[in-house]
Amino acid sequence: MTGIISDNVGRTSGLVKSAGGGGAWxxxxxxxASSDSAxxxxxxxxxxxxxxxxxxxKFVYTNAHPSQQSGDGEExxxxxxxxxxxxxxxxxxxxxxxxRHTEADASNVAYVTDFDLAQGTGFQTLSANNSGxxxxxxxxxxxxxxxxxxxxxxxxxxxxxxxxxxxxxxSPFVAGYGNTTSAVDAVQFKFxxxxxxxxxxxxxxxxxx
Amino acid sequence: MSGIIAQNSxxxxxxxxxxxxxxxxxxxxxxxASSDSTxxxxxGTDGVDFTAYDEYVFKFYNIxxxxxxxxxxxxxxxxxxxxDATKTTTVFRNYHFEDDSGAALEYETGGDVAQxxxxxxxxxxxxxxxxxxxxxxxxxxxxxxxxxxxxxxxxxxxxxxSDLTMKWYVGGYCNVTAAIDGVQFSFxxxxxxxxxxxxxxx
Numbered sequence: 001m002t003g004i005i006s007d008n009v010g011r012t013s014g015l016v017k018s019a020g021g022g023g024a025w026x027x028x029x030x031x032x033a034s035s036d037s038a039x040x041x042x043x044x045x046x047x048x049x050x051x052x053x054x055x056x057x058k059f060v061y062t063n064a065h066p067s068q069q070s071g072d073g074e075e076x077x078x079x080x081x082x083x084x085x086x087x088x089x090x091x092x093x094x095x096x097x098x099x100r101h102t103e104a105d106a107s108n109v110a111y112v113t114d115f116d117l118a119q120g121t122g123f124q125t126l127s128a129n130n131s132g133x134x135x136x137x138x139x140x141x142x143x144x145x146x147x148x149x150x151x152x153x154x155x156x157x158x159x160x161x162x163x164x165x166x167x168x169x170x171s172p173f174v175a176g177y178g179n180t181t182s183a184v185d186a187v188q189f190k191f192x193x194x195x196x197x198x199x200x201x202x203x204x205x206x207x208x209x
Numbered sequence: 210m211s212g213i214i215a216q217n218s219x220x221x222x223x224x225x226x227x228x229x230x231x232x233x234x235x236x237x238x239x240x241x242a243s244s245d246s247t248x249x250x251x252x253g254t255d256g257v258d259f260t261a262y263d264e265y266v267f268k269f270y271n272i273x274x275x276x277x278x279x280x281x282x283x284x285x286x287x288x289x290x291x292x293d294a295t296k297t298t299t300v301f302r303n304y305h306f307e308d309d310s311g312a313a314l315e316y317e318t319g320g321d322v323a324q325x326x327x328x329x330x331x332x333x334x335x336x337x338x339x340x341x342x343x344x345x346x347x348x349x350x351x352x353x354x355x356x357x358x359x360x361x362x363x364x365x366x367x368x369x370x371s372d373l374t375m376k377w378y379v380g381g382y383c384n385v386t387a388a389i390d391g392v393q394f395s396f397x398x399x400x401x402x403x404x405x406x407x408x409x410x411x
Contacts, residue, residue, distance in 0.1 A: 101321045
């Protein structure tokens with residue numbers, strides 16, 4: 001008798017889970033926003049694992065909704081930390097392009113220089129001009145590759161869809177790298193102003209063995 | 210003793226798997242086309258359930274049209290029997306001819322929808338030579354939510370009837386707060402001659 005079966009011998013309740021294998025996404029942590037200024041996934045805090053356990057991590061956010069819309073709307077953003085959340089200011093170089101189509105039928109695809117970074121330490125925009133309407137939201141995902149590496153930069157790729165204030169549909173594509181060889185051990189999401197009024201944020205890990 | 214533990218009591222080899230957990234791609238339903246006019250995933254039919262997960266992914270491959278040079282398309286049901294949820298969407302595409310005579314990245318105004326209820330094209334020009342087909346994914350977020358609009362994202366590649374590879378990037382939302390309870394795939398002309406579409410919950 002071995003493995004997961006022997007691990008559970010004698011247990012009359014509960015279950016020792018089998019280890020996440022290669023090819024399986026393992027749900028690490030779910031955060032649900034409720035008027036939060038930011039949501040942070042910090043390695044070693046509240047059961048969050050963001051280290052060498054997995055080579056690939058994925059954040060899935062569903063119905064991220066801003067508490068306010070000032071002017072043309074807020075930016076939905078993220079940043080990386082290399083000091084377990086004491087600061088979120090990793091140097092990044094990124095690209096940002098998007099498809100756009102308003103409900104009034106204006107459309108285009110374009111690179112947006114306002115939302116990329118060239119060796120910047122500020123927050124990376126995932127979406128801009130978010131509508132504050134009650135039914136508006138962001139849904140999408142961001143992949144983070146090998147954050148624990150101390151040799152290579154840290155690549156990330158994000159794709160999402162959201163309702164902009166026009167109103168209309170924005171479909172952004174964001175990619176870049178944290179230009180650091182320090183391990184990245186925390187990720188924070190927020191709006192550029194106001195709170196994350198609602199939304200679900202899930203962190204998954206993907207094994208390779 | 211109950212559940213998965215009881216199911217494995219006394220086993221020295223093998224293991225009865227635990228029920229699906231978060232993070233696992235849970236296969237909900239696979240349909241295989243055979244000259245079908247549409248393939249529909251309907252809440253409560255054939256085990257389809259759009260209420261159990263936050264994220265649903267449709268994987269489609271070897272989608273082969275009966276008619277040459279036609280659109281592969283999708284629509285959503287929001288409470289009635291009709292697939293007519295109001296949508297605003299954005300589409301851009303890239304392509305490259307097999308003979309290298311052209312390639313581009315551009316917005317596709319013929320494919321997007323502005324508060325329309327008709328189908329959303331997933332890709333254009335699907336060829337029906339015997340070896341031609343279409344493949345891709347469509348992700349639908351939180352379809353049972355009754356507060357927010359319903360976002361979806363698709364990427365699709367096809368062998369265009371004019372012998373080029375074409376990829377479409379589609380993003381949009383069903384501008385309804387009613388739950389989405391059905392998703393239907395079809396071609397703009399003719400049947401889905403062959404192909405497989407699988408629905409996963411994550």
